[in-house]
Structures are given as C-alpha cells and as structure tokens.
Amino acid sequence: MDSAEELVAMVADCRVAERRIAIMGHGSKPRRVAWGHETGVEELSTRAHSGILEYRPEELVITAQSGTPLAELADAVAAQGQLLPFDPPRFGGEGTLGGAIASGLSGPARPWRGSIHDAVLGVELINGLGERLRFGGSVMKNVAGYDVSRLVVGSLGSLGVVLSASVRVLPAPAAEETVCTRCSASEADVRVRCWARRPLPITGTCYVDGTLSIRLSGGPAAIEPAKVDIAVDESGDAGIWEAVRDRAHPFFGRNDVITRLSLPRGARFDDDDALIEWGGTQAWIAGEPRSLAANVYAETFRRDGDGWTTSRPPVDGTVAKYVERVRHAFDPDGVFVGAGSG
Amino acid sequence: MSDTGVLDRLRAALPAQGLITDRQAVRPFETDGLTAIRERPWAVALPETVDQVRAVLRICREGEVPVVTRGAGTGLSGGARPLKDGVLLTLTKMRGIKEIDVDACTATVEPGITNLAISQAVAEHGLFYAPDPSSQIACSIGGNVAENSGGVHCLKYGLTVHNVLGLRVETYEGDELVLGGKGVDVLGVDLLYAIIGSEGMLGVVTEVTVKLLPLPVCKHVLLGAFDTVETAGDAVGAIIAEGIVPAGLEMMDNPAIRAAEDFANAGYPRDAAAILLCELDGTEAQVATDALRVREVLESRGAEVTSAADAATQEQLWKGRKSAFPAMGRIAPDYYCMDGTIPRGELGRVLGDIGRLADEYGLRVANVFHAGDGNLHPLILFDANQPGELERAEALGGRILSRCVQAGGTVTGEHGVGVEKLDAMCEQFDAAELAQFHRLKAAFDPAGRMNPGKAIPTLARCSELGGMHVHAGKLPHPELERF
Structure with a gap:
C-alpha cells in the first residue's frame, strides 16, 4: 500500500502547526520508550506504507517501501536464492526496512558481507520541509550528488522520513555450515583475529559461554577445506546466528542492563563472560562496562517496563556541531524528534 | 586584506617552493584529467603537513579566497579545475603512510599517497587495498575519497565508500573532524558518508584509514566472444543469476576490440561483436567450480570461450582491456569518455540506442566498460581540430547520459560530476x-x-x-x- 501522500501531508501540517514528529515503523527497537517522555510529539507510522516496489534478482537489488516488514523482504529474496547481506535484526520477529535503515543495525555477517551502510543504494525521503526527495538509485555505482542515501542510515529518523529504499542483495551461498569448538575467550580472540587476515569463507563468529561458533558459507568445495584450515570441525548450532541477531539468545536475558561494545578492528578483547561476535569487533556484556579503552564505543541498554532505554556516549563536540548543522539542513524547523531524545 | 598580503602570508606558512604563483609555473596545474577545460590558478599551495593545510585554509578564509583541493589531478570530470582567483591546494607532497596495522587489517595514510602504493606497501603482509581505478598508479587516495572512485573490481569488493573506515577532515571554517576510525560502529548521523564522494566541496581530507583485505589465493580469467552485443549483455545477468559474483566482469564492443587488438595484440577475436572478460578469485576449490559454471553460461549463449588459469595468460587477456584507452588515441585524435550507469538488464537495449545516437551525430562510439556494475564508458571518438566536432561530441554525450537516466540509471558511476556533468x-x-x-x-x-x-x-x-x-x-x- 502506498501512503506517501498522507505522510508528506502529515509532515507539512506538523511543520506549520509547530508540532513535532517521531517516526515509527513496527516499534520493535529498544529505544522506543524514550519518545514517551516528550510531550506534544506525534507519531508518524510507516507501517501502512508497505510493499516491494521492484525486485529483479539479476540486478542484485531490491526496492521496497519503508514500512515493508524485514521478514517479507528476506522471504522474497530467499525465494530467489538470494539474501540481504546486512541481515538486519528482527526483534520479536518484527522490524521494517525503514526502521533498519534509520537505526543502522546490521547482523552477524557484518564484517564479511558489509553493513547496512554498505548495502543502501538509494532512498526516497521526506525532509523537514515536507518535500519528497530521491537520492541515489538502484545501481551499484552512482556518484551523482552527495551520498545522502548512506548519510540517512543510522540517523535515527533525525533527517527525514524514509519512504522507500533500494538495497543491494547477494546470492545465497550454495552451502552453509556452523562448526564450533570449546575454548577460552582469549584463545578464541587469537584464532579469530588470525583468520581475519586470511581468505577464508567465514561469514560469522560468535563466542559465548566457552564455545566459539563459526559459520562457513560457500560451495561445498570451499567449506570442507576451510574446516581443515581453521582446525574446527565439530558440528555447531546453526540457530545461534538468528538468536544473537534478534537478541533472543538467553545471554540477553541475563541482566536488566546490557552493554554493546563496538571494538576497533584488531583490538584484543577476551572477557570470558561476554558474548563476542563479528570477528571480535562487537561484544556484549551483561551489566555496565567496567574499564574500557578510550577507542571502544559502549552503548548501554536498560530494561524499562516493556521496553528498553539506551544511553550512548556523547559525540565529539566538533563533530556534534556539524551533525547538528546537517540535521538543520534537512529539517530546519526541527520537526523530527529523531534520536536526540533516545 | 590585499592580494599580495594573502600571497605573502601563504608563502610564509608554506615550505620553500611550497607556493607557486608564476604564470608559467602554474600551467601544469591548469587542468585535471578532463583536459578540455583549463584555467590557470591564482596560486598553487603545496603543503607538507596538516598544520600547513590548516594555515592555508585560515589565510584563505581571512582573505575570503576560494580553495580548490587537488590530489594527482587524474580526475575525469574537472572536479579539480582551478579558479583564476583561487588557491589550488595540492596535497601530493603529503604521501606518507602513518600506520599499517596488520592485526586490524587497516592502513592509515596521508591523502597524497597513490592508490597503488597502499597495496604495494601491504603486499608483504598478504593484504591489499581493493578499489583499483584504472589510474591507480597515479591517482591519490584523497582524490579517491573525494570522487568515491570505483574500478574494475567493484562488483565484488565495492567502491571507495565500502573500503574507507576513517577520515580526518579540515573545514574551511577551521574545524577538524575526526570521523570513523578502525571500524567502530557508532549510532547516529555518520558524517563519513557525507564526505566520501563530495568532490572536495565540504572539506579537505588530510588522513584516510582504509580497510585491507587478504590477497586472494587463486584467480581465474575467462574470455567469452559473442556474435551480438545483446547476448553478451544477457550473459552478464545470467552469470549473476547463477549466484556467482565475479571479481571483475568487463565488456568491450567490436570497435573497442579492434582498436585494442591493433594496439596490444592480446589475441582477442577481431570479428566478435562483443567480448566479456570475467575474473574469478577466492579459494582454489571455489574458483575451480565457479570457472566451470561461468564457462557453461557463456557457452550456452553461443560464446567462444578462452580460459586462463595461469598468471601469464591472464595478464595477456587483461592486456587488451587495460590498453583500450590508449588504443583509442591511435584510431581517433580525441575521445570523450562517458560514465553513466544503468541496470544490468538494460545493457543490450541502451547499447543499441547509443549506436543509433552515434549514427545520428555522425560520430563513432566504442564501448569498454564495467558490465558487472552496469557502468558504461562509451568513448565518443572525434577530432577537435574539425570545427564543430567537439560540440557534437558533447551533445552526443549529453544524449547518452539522458538515456542512462531514462533507463533508471545515473549520469555518473565513478568519474564524478565536477564541472563536466x-x-x-x-x-x-x-x-x-x-x-x-x-x-x-x-x-x-x-x-x-x-x-x-x-x-x-x-x-x-x-x-x-x-x-x-x-x-x-x-x-x-x-x-x-x-x-
């Protein structure tokens, strides 16, 4: 269903009436409760603006309206033997394409198949002036104008309402296998970092509770030699990737406070009590972080009733000044609540 | 501030020979790779350090002087065309490698280093920097960031934007932005994506952290020769539909094949309407299976297939493609290189229309391009000494780009807008x-x-x-x- 006209009208009306808007898809993301603290905020739901607009598998691109459920997108591409490389989280099975773009979240294959930033090729957007704008397109290579499509990724609704987006897809591997081994976090860290420097068909690593799981993808001809190469061949739990991706793994229920650590590539991290994924570049700890290196980014999620509130470290002052100016360039009257209150 | 005041201050802020103002001496800087458009800059500044870049920006800001940033000047759209009343901030002297972090698979470099020099510096660790624009021997990484440069291997490895993790940027107002780093995922608006591909319009990139990849252990190159351009175009989609993402998938049409063959003797079939060059890389087992499948796809569409598993034969097959542009210089005094991208499925139709448009304008067009990405490089051949030919070539170029937009594509896939588009x-x-x-x-x-x-x-x-x-x-x- 196409409700673009209504959404454009709502933004324009709110701008004139000086009311603020919080953009919402399925409302599945943790930080939703934060918006409740601000009064006079209207909710703009993209839920009804849903549907796949164009999908030609040989182009490796799918274009859909922002309210399209991620599950519907994933099913559509799977039916053609393809996958969404950024494999976005679906909390409680929910989540929309627009929500995935606005929150910039990527799944377990992120270091190998790329992030959602990497996959987005074009967006259609309503800016704060109520204008309907198109940036990028549906082709891989496109350098006409500033790369607004990728700037919108992760902007948490602060630049505008995504109406539709084109994202890159990839052929699904002919075969996939999860293998695992018992080891300490320190040993897992060393092995995973060593594999990163070699051309191996790895598309996921996850260390939790003393077990390192590795996902191998490719033709069968590639997987068997890789198992020999990494010296791991015990069969693992293939369900772990989806469980970790959607935060449904029991680890995420262990504490009312969960912290996500984004670690610089190559940094050592060997906390035996953590869940460590992405080839050692993303870790989750139950509770508050203790002491962290300066170059580690930590984001804390606190259970709050049915949802979660989050706290993030402040952005560097100079960068924040320019981010604010960029927001103003898209939304001069401050119509969108965006992430500021999150 | 007077003009001489600005120049005096710039001279004092820069090393000896770091400021060029002599009318003859600035001539080499009057154009980038788009040589049809020239302008002598008021002054050329050649800083060697970030502090000197900051000083140049400060002096220009105080004197209200515009700044054009330039790397090696290989850009093809006039993005680094100087201004007659502006400073050309040339960063080629800032070409150092600050750090190679083998554990992180990253390199942090200054903006003036050439694209190829990065891969050369990290090869001993079994790593490489993936984007490889055809000018990689000369073009600078700072210019690559400004243009979001592509290359032959984008289909599998992405563009510059997919391979840059962090930037340090100086703004005209005098702020320094440290964006990204070694791949930390931060929520919120990420200005890195505003800067990459911004053609030097937003700030000056003074440091780049790039992602390095493990060198593939095995490569295989196949050449398919086709009777029609359309079947070659269809084969591109068919390879992808097989679930194979080649490292490179290039196409040349008959005029391009003949010119390249005359120039380089690569062994291309001169009578083919089109050839496809397909490079596969990865682990040995995977490459071997994929090569068989690609061969089947090509042959099932009537192609004559030549296949190369060894490095020497592979190089021979690539030789014609890589010399295609100089080869054009032999068959026409001038050529104008276009850069539209279209959905792959439109290749056959759009190439046919380009041929018809060329006839309409009485000009020859040769096509050499990144078929896997749908990134066309029609080369319009002309003679600038013939009155009206340059204008006709430009008009034809405009029509070709319109056709790309109509087909759902874009006016520039990797060369940028600059002044040209x-x-x-x-x-x-x-x-x-x-x-x-x-x-x-x-x-x-x-x-x-x-x-x-x-x-x-x-x-x-x-x-x-x-x-x-x-x-x-x-x-x-x-x-x-x-x-």
Whole structure:
C-alpha cells in the first residue's frame, strides 16, 4: 500500500502547526520508550506504507517501501536464492526496512558481507520541509550528488522520513555450515583475529559461554577445506546466528542492563563472560562496562517496563556541531524528534 | 586584506617552493584529467603537513579566497579545475603512510599517497587495498575519497565508500573532524558518508584509514566472444543469476576490440561483436567450480570461450582491456569518455540506442566498460581540430547520459560530476533535491568557498537550460525569481 501522500501531508501540517514528529515503523527497537517522555510529539507510522516496489534478482537489488516488514523482504529474496547481506535484526520477529535503515543495525555477517551502510543504494525521503526527495538509485555505482542515501542510515529518523529504499542483495551461498569448538575467550580472540587476515569463507563468529561458533558459507568445495584450515570441525548450532541477531539468545536475558561494545578492528578483547561476535569487533556484556579503552564505543541498554532505554556516549563536540548543522539542513524547523531524545 | 598580503602570508606558512604563483609555473596545474577545460590558478599551495593545510585554509578564509583541493589531478570530470582567483591546494607532497596495522587489517595514510602504493606497501603482509581505478598508479587516495572512485573490481569488493573506515577532515571554517576510525560502529548521523564522494566541496581530507583485505589465493580469467552485443549483455545477468559474483566482469564492443587488438595484440577475436572478460578469485576449490559454471553460461549463449588459469595468460587477456584507452588515441585524435550507469538488464537495449545516437551525430562510439556494475564508458571518438566536432561530441554525450537516466540509471558511476556533468545533474535531480544538496554543502561550508561551482548545479543554471526536472509541476520556493 502506498501512503506517501498522507505522510508528506502529515509532515507539512506538523511543520506549520509547530508540532513535532517521531517516526515509527513496527516499534520493535529498544529505544522506543524514550519518545514517551516528550510531550506534544506525534507519531508518524510507516507501517501502512508497505510493499516491494521492484525486485529483479539479476540486478542484485531490491526496492521496497519503508514500512515493508524485514521478514517479507528476506522471504522474497530467499525465494530467489538470494539474501540481504546486512541481515538486519528482527526483534520479536518484527522490524521494517525503514526502521533498519534509520537505526543502522546490521547482523552477524557484518564484517564479511558489509553493513547496512554498505548495502543502501538509494532512498526516497521526506525532509523537514515536507518535500519528497530521491537520492541515489538502484545501481551499484552512482556518484551523482552527495551520498545522502548512506548519510540517512543510522540517523535515527533525525533527517527525514524514509519512504522507500533500494538495497543491494547477494546470492545465497550454495552451502552453509556452523562448526564450533570449546575454548577460552582469549584463545578464541587469537584464532579469530588470525583468520581475519586470511581468505577464508567465514561469514560469522560468535563466542559465548566457552564455545566459539563459526559459520562457513560457500560451495561445498570451499567449506570442507576451510574446516581443515581453521582446525574446527565439530558440528555447531546453526540457530545461534538468528538468536544473537534478534537478541533472543538467553545471554540477553541475563541482566536488566546490557552493554554493546563496538571494538576497533584488531583490538584484543577476551572477557570470558561476554558474548563476542563479528570477528571480535562487537561484544556484549551483561551489566555496565567496567574499564574500557578510550577507542571502544559502549552503548548501554536498560530494561524499562516493556521496553528498553539506551544511553550512548556523547559525540565529539566538533563533530556534534556539524551533525547538528546537517540535521538543520534537512529539517530546519526541527520537526523530527529523531534520536536526540533516545 | 590585499592580494599580495594573502600571497605573502601563504608563502610564509608554506615550505620553500611550497607556493607557486608564476604564470608559467602554474600551467601544469591548469587542468585535471578532463583536459578540455583549463584555467590557470591564482596560486598553487603545496603543503607538507596538516598544520600547513590548516594555515592555508585560515589565510584563505581571512582573505575570503576560494580553495580548490587537488590530489594527482587524474580526475575525469574537472572536479579539480582551478579558479583564476583561487588557491589550488595540492596535497601530493603529503604521501606518507602513518600506520599499517596488520592485526586490524587497516592502513592509515596521508591523502597524497597513490592508490597503488597502499597495496604495494601491504603486499608483504598478504593484504591489499581493493578499489583499483584504472589510474591507480597515479591517482591519490584523497582524490579517491573525494570522487568515491570505483574500478574494475567493484562488483565484488565495492567502491571507495565500502573500503574507507576513517577520515580526518579540515573545514574551511577551521574545524577538524575526526570521523570513523578502525571500524567502530557508532549510532547516529555518520558524517563519513557525507564526505566520501563530495568532490572536495565540504572539506579537505588530510588522513584516510582504509580497510585491507587478504590477497586472494587463486584467480581465474575467462574470455567469452559473442556474435551480438545483446547476448553478451544477457550473459552478464545470467552469470549473476547463477549466484556467482565475479571479481571483475568487463565488456568491450567490436570497435573497442579492434582498436585494442591493433594496439596490444592480446589475441582477442577481431570479428566478435562483443567480448566479456570475467575474473574469478577466492579459494582454489571455489574458483575451480565457479570457472566451470561461468564457462557453461557463456557457452550456452553461443560464446567462444578462452580460459586462463595461469598468471601469464591472464595478464595477456587483461592486456587488451587495460590498453583500450590508449588504443583509442591511435584510431581517433580525441575521445570523450562517458560514465553513466544503468541496470544490468538494460545493457543490450541502451547499447543499441547509443549506436543509433552515434549514427545520428555522425560520430563513432566504442564501448569498454564495467558490465558487472552496469557502468558504461562509451568513448565518443572525434577530432577537435574539425570545427564543430567537439560540440557534437558533447551533445552526443549529453544524449547518452539522458538515456542512462531514462533507463533508471545515473549520469555518473565513478568519474564524478565536477564541472563536466553539471547540466546532466539538472536532468537527474529536481529543484528541491538540488536545493537540499546546497543546504548540505552550506552545513560544512557556509561561506561557499570550498571548490565553488562544482558538483551541484545552481537552480538558475538548470532553469536557463530549460531542463529543470520538476516533480508534479511544483517548484520549491516559487517565490524565487528564475532566469
């Protein structure tokens, strides 16, 4: 269903009436409760603006309206033997394409198949002036104008309402296998970092509770030699990737406070009590972080009733000044609540 | 401040020979790779350190002097064309490697280092930097960031934007932005994506952290020769539909094949209507299976297939493709290289239309391009010494780009807009979109003195052209006068 006209009208009306808007898809993301603290905020739901607009598998691109459920997108591409490389989280099975773009979240294959930033090729957007704008397109290579499509990724609704987006897809591997081994976090860290420097068909690593799981993808001809190469061949739990991706793994229920650590590539991290994924570049700890290196980014999620509130470290002052100016360039009257209150 | 005041201050801030103002000495800087457009800069500044870059920007800001940043000057769209009243900030002396972090698979470098030098420096660790524009031997990484450069291997490895993790940027106002780093995922608006591909309009990149990949252990190259351009185009889609993502998938049409063969003796079939070059890389087992499948796809579409598993034969097969551009120089005095991208499925149709348009304009066009990405490089052959030919070539180029936009594509896949494609931008974007671009620029450069006049056309220019693309008959800001 196409409700673009209504959404454009709502933004324009709110701008004139000086009311603020919080953009919402399925409302599945943790930080939703934060918006409740601000009064006079209207909710703009993209839920009804849903549907796949164009999908030609040989182009490796799918274009859909922002309210399209991620599950519907994933099913559509799977039916053609393809996958969404950024494999976005679906909390409680929910989540929309627009929500995935606005929150910039990527799944377990992120270091190998790329992030959602990497996959987005074009967006259609309503800016704060109520204008309907198109940036990028549906082709891989496109350098006409500033790369607004990728700037919108992760902007948490602060630049505008995504109406539709084109994202890159990839052929699904002919075969996939999860293998695992018992080891300490320190040993897992060393092995995973060593594999990163070699051309191996790895598309996921996850260390939790003393077990390192590795996902191998490719033709069968590639997987068997890789198992020999990494010296791991015990069969693992293939369900772990989806469980970790959607935060449904029991680890995420262990504490009312969960912290996500984004670690610089190559940094050592060997906390035996953590869940460590992405080839050692993303870790989750139950509770508050203790002491962290300066170059580690930590984001804390606190259970709050049915949802979660989050706290993030402040952005560097100079960068924040320019981010604010960029927001103003898209939304001069401050119509969108965006992430500021999150 | 007087002009001489600015020059004196610049000279004092820069090393000896770091400021060129002599009218003859600035000549080598009057153009980038788009040689049809020339302008001698007022002054050329060649800083060696970030502090000197900052000083140049400060002095220019105080003197209200515009700045054009330039790397090696290999860009093909005039993005680094100087201004006669501006400073050309040339970063080629800042070419150091600050750090190679083998554990992180990253390199942190200065902007003036050449693209190829990065891969050379990390090869001993079994790593490489993936984007490889054809000018990689000369082009600088800073220029690559400005243009979001591509290359032959984008289909599998992505463009510059997929391979840059962090940037340090100096703004005209004197701020330093440290964006990204070694791949930390931070929530919120990420300005890295505003800077990459911004054609030097937002700030000066003084440091780049790139992602390095493990060198593939095995490569295989196949060449398929086709009777028609359309079947070659279809084979491109068919390879992808097989679930194979080749490292490179290049196509040449008959005029390009003949020119390249005359020049390089690569062993290409001179009578083929089109050839496809397909490079596969990865683990040995995977490459071997994929090569068999690609061969089947090509043969099932009637192609004659040559296959090369060893490095020497592979190099021979690539030789013709890599010498295609110099080869054109032998068959025509001048050529004009276009850069539109279209959905792969449109390849056959659009190539046919380009041929018809070429006939209409009485000019020859050869096609050598990145078929896997749908990134066309039609080369319009002409002779600038014949009155009217350059204008005809430019007009034909404009028509070809319009056709790309019509097909759902874009006016530039990897060369950038610069000054060359300003008019074509009026066709791809409407007034509200262009206005949004201008507001984004102003967020970084309110004074409008970083590379002014490039990349995004003014609304007035588009109105004058009459080509303004208007959605639903509505112009934003109808109160503005348009002339």
